[in-house]
Amino acid sequence: MNDFIKLIKPYIAFDEVSSELKDIFDSGQLTKGKHVEKLVGSLKEYTGAKHAFLTTSATTALTLCLKALGIKSGDKVAVSDFSFPATANVVEDLGATPVFVDVDKLTYNMLVKDLRKKLDSSVKAVIFVDALGNPSGLIEIKEVCQEFGIPLVEDAACGLGSSVDGAKVGAIADMTCFSFHPRKLLTTGEGGAILTNSDKYAEWLRVKLNHGASGIKGKGMNFVDFGYNYRMSEIQALLGWKQIMKLDSIVVSRNAIASEYEKLLGPLGFKRQACAEGVYHNIQSLVFTVPDDGSRDQVIDALSEQMIESTLGTYCLSATTYYKKRYGMVQSNALWLENNTITLPCYEGVVVKRVVSVIRDFSSS
Template sequence: MRLTLPYLDEDEVREVAKVLSTGYLTQGPKVAEFEEKIANLVSAKHAFAMSSCTTALHLALVALGIGEGDDVLVADYTFPATANVVVQQGARPVLVDVHRDTYNIDVDEIERRITPATRAIIPVHAFGLPASMGDVMEVAHRHSVSVIEDAACALGAKLQAQACGTFGEMGCFSFHPRKSITTGEGGLIATNDDVLAERIRLLRNHGGLRSTFYYRFDEAGYNYRMSDVQAALGVAQFRKLDWILNRRRELASQFSTKLANAEGITPPIEPQDCHHTYQSYVVVVDPAFDRDLVIEEMRRRDIETTLGTYALHEQPFFQKAYGYSSGDLPNSSFLFRQTLTLPLYPQMTSEDIDRVVQALGEALENARR
């Protein structure tokens, strides 16, 4: 059983075939159609499809003018791309611990790490659970710093009925195959700021503005565009989004019910006023059990699992470049070592859930320390 599997059918084939038949394969009308759908979904004035969420995060920093001498606070428990883009801008990523129960950034820790050099905060909506954006925005406004939401996993997630990705100046989404809907590779920036929108529009396409017959290049920009082929996948996938999200939540609920009293396992939580997308179903394995051995035991049973995600301060690059040591951010460090991602995708059945739960119980028995 695979960890995840995109839900694709003939609709995607038809949409891609339409684009191929036109011969217009790069960024074009299909990208514009996809952008409009996402903008309407999250109630954003502007949406810019990108080649990945990583390039979306990078361009968000560029649009804000963040660079050498600036600090950016980044949730430590995340995929390295969230902080790598800060490094690529010559700024310094300041890693911030998270809560053990939600896996999301700890606002009290943000307060402790803000300095006059801080230009921005990048909270992550971990696995599709909204971060405490009201508190994050209050701190950001008080200290006059910008907020870029890493909403890679959070398309469709809401906090008090507001879409993730629309609290800060910009929100960045991913359409990687592990996400709820996919364009193969791809990302998107959403913003309600007209000035930032103009910067993004310019910088995404080599820094060029089209005149009557050709471009005028006002900036040294980037080629961060999504193609119409990718967007065709996205348009077809978007038609399935509500069903996919509802199905993921339904399956996650079954997991949580069946694991509620399981020895050695703590299921994920969904705080009040949060609408979780369950991009991944991530549990905490009690330290009495060897998480990596659980992964190995599940593989022997032909079930793919993996860690939750990474504690950046535990990674060699961040230790070498910024002086972090293992365990400096204890909650993130704990989650890096003890979280486990179980298979979750809409094609799964209740029988599949039962199989995973049974196999997990057997794996835990063989993984006691």
Template sequence: MNIPLVDLKAQYKSVEKEANKKVKEVLSSASYIMGKDVIEFEKEFAEYVGVKHAISVGNGTDALVVALMALGIGKGDEVITTPFTFFATAESISFVGAKPVFVDVEKDTYNINPSKIEEKITEKTKAIMPVHIFGQPAKMDEIKTIARKYNLQVIEDAAQAFGAEYKGKKVGSIGDVGCFSFFPTKNLGCAGDGGMITTSDDNIATIARALRTHGSGENGQRAYNLLNNITEEVKTSEGHDDTVYNPLKYYNYLIGFNTRLDTIQAAILRSKMSHIDMWNEKRRENAKLYDEKLKDSSITVPVTINEGKSVYNMYVVQSENRDEMVNKLKEKGISTGVYYPVPMHLQKVYKDLGYKEGDMPAAEYLSHRTFAIPIFPELTHEQKEYIIDTVKNISK
């Protein structure tokens, strides 16, 4: 039996008819940039998450970069984040000219350890960027309490956690800004790249919308006025199709980007939105089965906090013999993924920050032990039983 870590073909089959129909509608409309499906998807996404605004962008990394810039974070600033994450988290902070300051994680939840945040705060600290890693919500109450105490912004990196909840609230609605990725392997993924910024702050939303399209047009002027305390009527362009021509795009007010979600990708994502709760619930069911069946094996299963509702974008376990486990599972046809082999503070690109081995003991411990096994919602009963039996036999 061969089981992939993520089965995108199986997911496509479950939405094939609806997705194909929506893509054909976009193609026939010839409205490929900022079309109707983008506008509708943003509305649906905001409503689902529980925020006023959802601003789609080209990918999850751009979501983080634009969010940081919309908050005014840049050169000379510091942003506290986790070392146990994908590179984009730290990279986005560096990209805007700020400095990532790493705080160690908890061994059981894999998320940033709130008890270690306060000691890293300096006069240069402007924000905290927790990551809801593998779909598991971070301890947001503790993080927000610290943020309020020191007047810091909170940016949720929710790239792996669409639909996850903390105390009944969807991630992406708890901090000042939330950032999502629609990379195909995410629990809500498109057929390419895509990302989303969420916020209930009108000003942040206006600046983010301006930044994603070269700081131009109506949103560019509104953002410029906001940033410069100018009160004046903003020009609007009526009756123009942005796909073909909008005269206001040639009036620029900020230095921004070209980072838009394609209309075709928005259409695909809309076709999946009605399935996401069911898919996330199946992931939780699979995780519960793994938790129960593997608890007596030599591997350590992930811990979910009582206040949280994970979506298990990945089911990441720990083993003292990771390399042997991964190799033997591969021999048996079970795909795995190692997340993450090198924590951020030990990446060569961050050598100049002065971190050394031993500075983040929990993250370093996990980097040598963690790996993911398949948990996608389309797993069959036979596949799950095969995975459980194989893992238990190898780990004896």
């Protein structure tokens, strides 16, 4: 009987952290310790960003970025329309309005021409999404933002390990947010990070992420502002630090597996997510468009029957029940991608030929 093939497996094992984990418990310092400092330092070194801050998730990271920019009720924020709902939810939560920008059918990323059409004086920020880890188009969107004097926040929840013209994602946008959710290549269970080269944003984040404290007053902390506790624990940071040291090799391995899939599925009409010239994709998720409109769900069902996990690419935000009812402006390309993309298992040890065999049998039936 065939074993169940999961969509993804974490790139971390207990024996890689067991001795340091014991040290954490023995020390009694479960937060704000050396492993948090190691992960922060490693993220800066790996990406080339000047500042890094750990958070509880990419969602809290995105929220903080918008707060740092002063986004408030009545403002508008342009948002890539093909993403997980958290990208738009953080805008909505602040009382601002997400302006959904359609995406390219090949790269799945924000279209420059559609962004330009939707920019006006009420748009106070742009959130560009590295769709499934792919930063294609990021530089072009950054140039538009600079032209209009609008800050750029990169939702790189899936993007750690990707690069553009040799520059790692993390130091390109004004602020970049990562996720360390279990489906990501680097996972801390739950968790996230904000990276920036801006001293101004970094100082704001440093205070806000420390309950509003800056320095010492008397025998305690000096609370100069109100703030938050979105901290990552020592245990989580240890997991992340161990994985970032091998992240590049993970990305190379996933690209090799993706190429094997593409070679076998291409003749069946499946088209892999495209990358712009100069982009190196971490393959956080391996996504194809299916050859026939409307067949994607049937492919997922066929794989499931053979104990192979798969799922859709991601969501058209403007077509979700909430946002469609609230704004009623569904973006056509993003909706097409939601209905016609499939994510396949991609990690060391996955039997690619078994997955492809099921898809081939379905396609020929």
